[in-house]
Amino acid sequence: MTTLTLSNLSVGYYGRLVLRDVGLDVRAGEVVALVGPNGAGKSTLVRAVSGVTPISRGMIRLDGADVLRLRTSERARLIAVVPQATHLPEAFTVAEIVMMGRTPHLPLWGGEGRRDCAVAWDAMRRTSVEALAERRVDELSGGERQRAVIARALAQEPRVLLLDEPTAHLDLKHQVAVLELVRSLAHAHGLAVLATLHDLNHAALYADRVALLAGGELRAVGAPADVLTATHLSAAYDLSVSVIPHPTYGTPLVLPDGRG
Amino acid sequence: MSSPHPLTPSPVQEVRERERGDDLQQTPLDARLASVPEEVFRPRPMARALFGLCLAALLFAVLLGVSVGAVSIPVTTVAHLLLARLSPFPATLNYPEMFSTILFDIRLPRVALMGLTGAALSAAGATYQGLFRNPLADPYLVGVASGAGLGATIIISMGLPVTGLGLMAVPVGAFLGGVLTVGLVVMMAQVGRTTPVTTLLLAGVAVGSFATAITTFWMLRSPDGMRRAFSWLLGGYAGGGWQPVWIVLPYLAVGLIVLQLNTRALNVLQLDEEQARQLGLNVNRLKLILVGAATLMTAAAVSFGGLIGFVGLVVPHALRMLGGPDYRRLIPLSALGGAAFLILADLIARTMFAPQELPVGVITALTGAPFFILLLRRLKRSVF
Numbered sequence: 011m012t013t014l015t016l017s018n019l020s021v022g023y024y025g026r027l028v029l030r031d032v033g034l035d036v037r038a039g040e041v042v043a044l045v046g047p048n049g050a051g052k053s054t055l056v057r058a059v060s061g062v063t064p065i066s067r068g069m070i071r072l073d074g075a076d077v078l079r080l081r082t083s084e085r086a087r088l089i090a091v092v093p094q095a096t097h098l099p100e101a102f103t104v105a106e107i108v109m110m111g112r113t114p115h116l117p118l119w120g121g122e123g124r125r126d127c128a129v130a131w132d133a134m135r136r137t138s139v140e141a142l143a144e145r146r147v148d149e150l151s152g153g154e155r156q157r158a159v160i161a162r163a164l165a166q167e168p169r170v171l172l173l174d175e176p177t178a179h180l181d182l183k184h185q186v187a188v189l190e191l192v193r194s195l196a197h198a199h200g201l202a203v204l205a206t207l208h209d210l211n212h213a214a215l216y217a218d219r220v221a222l223l224a225g226g227e228l229r230a231v232g233a234p235a236d237v238l239t240a241t242h243l244s245a246a247y248d249l250s251v252s253v254i255p256h257p258t259y260g261t262p263l264v265l266p267d268g269r270g
Numbered sequence: 271m272s273s274p275h276p277l278t279p280s281p282v283q284e285v286r287e288r289e290r291g292d293d294l295q296q297t298p299l300d301a302r303l304a305s306v307p308e309e310v311f312r313p314r315p316m317a318r319a320l321f322g323l324c325l326a327a328l329l330f331a332v333l334l335g336v337s338v339g340a341v342s343i344p345v346t347t348v349a350h351l352l353l354a355r356l357s358p359f360p361a362t363l364n365y366p367e368m369f370s371t372i373l374f375d376i377r378l379p380r381v382a383l384m385g386l387t388g389a390a391l392s393a394a395g396a397t398y399q400g401l402f403r404n405p406l407a408d409p410y411l412v413g414v415a416s417g418a419g420l421g422a423t424i425i426i427s428m429g430l431p432v433t434g435l436g437l438m439a440v441p442v443g444a445f446l447g448g449v450l451t452v453g454l455v456v457m458m459a460q461v462g463r464t465t466p467v468t469t470l471l472l473a474g475v476a477v478g479s480f481a482t483a484i485t486t487f488w489m490l491r492s493p494d495g496m497r498r499a500f501s502w503l504l505g506g507y508a509g510g511g512w513q514p515v516w517i518v519l520p521y522l523a524v525g526l527i528v529l530q531l532n533t534r535a536l537n538v539l540q541l542d543e544e545q546a547r548q549l550g551l552n553v554n555r556l557k558l559i560l561v562g563a564a565t566l567m568t569a570a571a572v573s574f575g576g577l578i579g580f581v582g583l584v585v586p587h588a589l590r591m592l593g594g595p596d597y598r599r600l601i602p603l604s605a606l607g608g609a610a611f612l613i614l615a616d617l618i619a620r621t622m623f624a625p626q627e628l629p630v631g632v633i634t635a636l637t638g639a640p641f642f643i644l645l646l647r648r649l650k651r652s653v654f
Contacts, residue, residue: 060548086550093548099403099540101595105310110538114550119531122311131306143310166549 012038012073012169014059014089014202019068021051021058027066028054030226036170036202041193043217043234044206047247050223052206053094056174059204060091072170086114090163094174096155100148104158107147108134111165133164136199137191153184160191171195173205177212185209189216214238214261222246238262317593317603324589324606328385331613335381336373338617340624343369343377379512383574384616384630385609386518388581390525390571392608394564395582396590396600397529400536401560402467405590409568409582412474412561413455414448416481418572421447423485423499427492440502441514441573448569451477456561464554470561505576505631507616514574525567526605532559533597540595578612578631580638585611588641 014036021029029051036042044052057063059070061078070077072088080088090111098107111133112126122130134140137157147155156176163171173192177185193216196203207213213220213234220237222229224246230237243251243264250267337343347365351373394409402411410416425443455477459469489496502508535556539546543553568582586604593599615633622628 057544062544062547082547082552083550086548091545091548093545096545097542099595101590102537102540106537106596109311110541110549113534113538116534121534124306124308127308127311128306130311143307 012200012202014077014170014204015069015071016055016059017069017071019055019058019070020066021054021063022066028226029058031068032223032226032228034221034228034231036204038169038200038202039196040218041196041203041205041216043213043220044204044223045208045210045213045220046223046229050246051226052223053174055223056091056093056172056204056206059170059172060089061085083114086166086168088168089170089172090166090168092156092159092163092171092173092176094178096159098147098155098159100146102147103144104134104139104147104150104161105130105143107158108139108161108165111162114166129167130161130165133161134158136164136195137161151184152180153187156180156184156188157191160188160195164195168201170202170204173203175206175208177207177209185212192216210238210243210262210264214256214263215259235262238264313596313599314594317596317599320589320593320603321599321606324603324610327610328606328613331610331617332381332385335384335613335617336377338621339372339377341368341372343373348373375511379510379515380507380616381613382512382515383510383518384507384612386515386522387571387575387578388585388608388610388612388615389605390518390522390567390608391578391582392585392604392611393526393529393601394568394571395608396586396597396604397536397560397564398582399586399590400539400597400600401557401564402471403540403542405587406583408579409564410478410577410579412470412565413451413478413481414565414568415572415577416478416485417451418444418448418569419503419577420451420481420485420488421445422502422573422576423488426499426502427488429492429494440508441517444573445569447481448572449565451481452561452565452569456558465557465561467557470557501629502576504629505578505634506619506627506629508574508576510574518570518574521566521570525563525570526601528559528563529601530598532556532563533601536560536597537595576629576631578634580634581608581612581615584634584638584641587645 016032016034019029019032020027032051032055034042044055046052054063058065059077061082065078077085077089108130109122109126112122112130116122116126131140134143137160139154139157139161142150142154142158147158150158160173160176171192176188176192180188189212192203192205195201196218205217207217217234219232220234221231222237222242229246230242238253239262240251240253243249243253252265252267253262254265255261256263333345333348337345337348347369351365351370355374391409395407398407398409398411399405401407421443422440424447425440428439455470455473456465458473458477459465461469485499489499535551538549538551539553539556541549546553572578585608586600589603589607590600593603612630612634615637616630619628619630619633622633
């Protein structure tokens with residue numbers, strides 16, 4: 011079973027360590043939510059795994075192979091990233107953007123073949139953007155853009171999917187749609203999914219496991235009920251919180267103790 | 271240690287998900303292949319129509335360019351002469367010898383050189399617009415123009431004879447000046463093993479300004495050469511028959527081939543560099559290849575034609591607005607369109623105030639101004 015393993019991962023910028031000795035597993039078929047306060051290092055972790063940010067110490071392995079030793083195109087065939095707030099050039103259509111996801115599979119010369127078209131179309135159907143195929147990306151709503159970018163990531167036929175704040179700037183309806191999509195990609199299609207989420211209640215509802223990152227260190231990893239506790243969260247967020255069971259689902263429901 | 275997922279889907283959701291899952295999981299790939307609407311991924315019909323249009327425009331420009339002039343040669347005569355020259359059979363023609371001379375020794379090489387120059391500048395301009403992700407970029411941004419200008423001015427001031435090898439001295443000086451300057455700019459712009467576009471731009475401006483300053487100083491030092499250098503800087507046809515054409519052609523051909531091979535990557539680069547890297551592109555290598563190919567083409571074009579402006583800016587920009595942002599079509603379209611544009615501009619330059627010839631750079635600048643005013647009005651209407 012495909013597993014992404016991070017061991018003793020440390021990442022630093024300009025002499026300062028942003029991530030310290032992080033160890034984490036993400037297995038095929040599960041959604042791991044990475045949560046924590048701003049500046050905890052969540053985006054840094056995603057960028058380190060995708061090869062954009064160099065690491066200072068540690069290993070990132072996919073099924074035993076060192077991810078960072080791979081060529082960029084090989085890595086892109088295994089790991090796909092849905093970044094936060096993606097910039098998309100306005101004049102391209104959704105179909106053209108999704109087809110860019112085939113880049114790591116295409117030779118230097120020559121165009122896209124029938125299989126590439128099929129994979130791209132598949133990806134668009136899974137994310138329900140096939141009806142938008144010929145629309146320009148600057149005409150899309152935030153939710154539609156996000157799904158188009160997820161389709162692009164799926165077109166890479168990856169084994170691991172990394173999402174950085176996939177629900178940022180989306181309204182509630184679209185947040186739920188994206189989260190359900192992400193969950194189905196792991197459960198129904200067998201991807202190993204790591205998603206950074208700012209909303210703890212979303213993490214509780216949609217993730218199989220939660221990793222709490224604060225100050226560059228992993229404070230807790232495990233089932234939502236074990237990680238999203240008042241003790242852990244107060245320490246991580248420096249805020250007094252109450253955690254109660256969700257009335258319908260029984261998952262942890264995090265309520266900040268605000269007014270006082 | 272995973273607990274069963276607490277979020278049980280509603281019955282409706284369950285059925286939907288099962289249908290979708292079945293549909294995509296159990297159907298074999300071949301069956302799915304049959305249902306893919308491939309036309310969604312094919313080039314837009316507008317771009318294809320545009321190819322025909324640009325080819326027609328080029329043909330029109332060439333025919334007009336060779337037939338119009340101080341001695342006007344009818345188009346039918348041109349066609350006859352061309353066919354006769356190209357056919358393996360000897361033909362007897364009743365046209366005056368003068369027509370043949372003018373066509374083959376004077377007009378055709380001029381049109382050919384202007385066409386190659388326009389194609390090179392336009393394709394290079396499109397490339398820079400893609401590299402900098404800015405539709406206002408032109409091929410002169412990274413310093414090739416200022417460097418070529420400096421090279422040419424130094425050679426001109428040396429006062430070499432204008433015949434034989436001396437004729438080649440200015441273009442060689444310009445070419446070397448352009449290429450060396452860009453090489454210096456790229457070296458200055460390196461950060462570790464990457465070449466960020468921001469440092470590339472700044473270094474280009476810095477070195478370019480310096481080269482221009484030295485050029486002006488040099489020109490002032492030798493007032494005789496100044497007139498000639500100034501004329502060269504404005505851009506235009508400097509004679510030379512077929513020789514310049516055979517020299518520029520390989521640079522254009524190689525440059526265009528290299529660029530075309532990298533157009534799909536150039537499309538992906540339009541996202542941003544981080545996304546391009548995450549999609550598997552070797553972004554640094556790509557940038558260096560693009561700058562290299564575009565610089566060679568521009569330096570070759572500029573070395574004989576001087577600093578003709580606006581072709582590399584206006585033509586790709588207009589074609590992008592008409593044909594879409596896909597560089598796989600935009601590069602060849604820019605080459606065709608640029609060739610037609612410059613041939614026509616040169617035609618106007620030499621006939622408008624006949625027998626005096628204007629520098630072609632003046633005509634291209636005259637088209638640039640209304641183009642940008644149009645853009646400005648469009649922008650105002652759409653945004654404000």
